[in-house]
Amino acid sequence: GAGVSQTPSNKVTEKGKYVELRCDPISGHTALYWYRQSLGQGPEFLIYFQGTGAADDSGLPNDRFFAVRPEGSVSTLKIQRTERGDSAVYLCASGSADARGTQYFGPGTRLTVL
Amino acid sequence: QQQVKQSPQSLIVQKGGISIINCAYENTAFDYFPWYQQFPGKGPALLIAIRPDVSEKKEGRFTISFNKSAKQFSLHIMDSQPGDSATYFCAASMRNFGNEKLTFGTGTRLTIIP
Numbered sequence: 193g194a195g196v197s198q199t200p201s202n203k204v205t206e207k208g209k210y211v212e213l214r215c216d217p218i219s220g221h222t223a224l225y226w227y228r229q230s231l232g233q234g235p236e237f238l239i240y241f242q243g244t245g246a247a248d249d250s251g252l253p254n255d256r257f258f259a260v261r262p263e264g265s266v267s268t269l270k271i272q273r274t275e276r277g278d279s280a281v282y283l284c285a286s287g288s289a290d291a292r293g294t295q296y297f298g299p300g301t302r303l304t305v306l
Numbered sequence: 307q308q309q310v311k312q313s314p315q316s317l318i319v320q321k322g323g324i325s326i327i328n329c330a331y332e333n334t335a336f337d338y339f340p341w342y343q344q345f346p347g348k349g350p351a352l353l354i355a356i357r358p359d360v361s362e363k364k365e366g367r368f369t370i371s372f373n374k375s376a377k378q379f380s381l382h383i384m385d386s387q388p389g390d391s392a393t394y395f396c397a398a399s400m401r402n403f404g405n406e407k408l409t410f411g412t413g414t415r416l417t418i419i420p
Contacts, residue, residue: 196349225407234312234395234410235350248405283349293338293399293406297349 194218196298198284204304205274213269213301217286224267225295226259227283235283241267274305309333310398312411319418325383327414329396332377336398338406341370341381344393344413353394354381386418 197216205211217224222243227235237251241261249259256274261267271278281302285295311330319325331339337358342350356363356370356379363370369382383390393415397408 223404223406227408232413234310234397234413235408237407237409240405240407242404247403248407251407285349287406289404292401293340293355294352295406295408297342297351299347299349 196284196286196296198282198298198301200301201299202302202304204306206306207274207276209274209305211271211274211303213271213282213303215267215269215284215286215298217265217267217284218288218296219265221286221288221296222264223287223289223295224261225285225287226267226269227285229281229283229300231280238269238282271303274303276305279303279305309409310396310411312396312414314414315412316415317417319386319416321386321388321418321420323386323418325386325390325416325418326380327394327396327416328378328380329411330376330378331398331409333398333400333409334377335400336409337401338399339370339372339379340397340399340408341368342395342397342410344395350395383416386416388418388420391416391418 224241226238229235240248244264281300283300285297340355344350367384372379396411399406
């Protein structure tokens with residue numbers, strides 16, 4: 193079956209621009225997580241969705257970052273007024289309530305802010 | 307505050323040898339400890355995971371050893387192969403109303419040489 197997919201795979205933007213990153217989780221997975229991975233580092237948690245609601249957004253670095261999951265499936269991470277420090281790989285993971293703890297990661301979107 | 311510390315940062319092992327990567331955690335509320343394998347340009351993939359009620363878990367060539375009192379756990383890769391060359395991340399999580407966000411270590415770049 194299909195795994196987690198993310199689009200685009202690469203995004204280059206200019207400082208100050210707005211970007212949207214999309215995540216298609218595994219069908220039926222109710223839990224969805226966004227992480228950010230900087231070069232040479234482990235992924236860092238950004239936000240967690242259970243169904244349609246953002247149950248934990250404690251990892252979002254500031255109010256320029258926002259994420260939605262309106263129908264409980266696809267999620268979009270939105271970054272306003274991008275800064276060069278936002279450059280990283282943004283990873284999405286999904287999980288099933290039946291398989292406690294197991295998260296399946298997508299390939300990520302590499303964001304470069306010039 | 308780094309809640310999961312991982313070492314070494316890089317590791318070179320001869321083919322057929324044993325690769326050992328260590329992690330230490332601080333938060334005693336963590337109750338799930340996975341290891342992820344990541345190849346360049348790909349998302350992390352779950353390799354093996356353990357819960358604190360057991361001291362060891364083995365799956366094929368991969369073994370996790372867990373020491374609850376020392377708050378440490380390690381990954382052993384037996385008979386290491388060139389295809390094992392990748393970056394390995396330890397992680398930890400605790401379940402909080404379905405939220406199992408992962409806290410990752412900083413990663414170990416493993417290289418298996420012929």
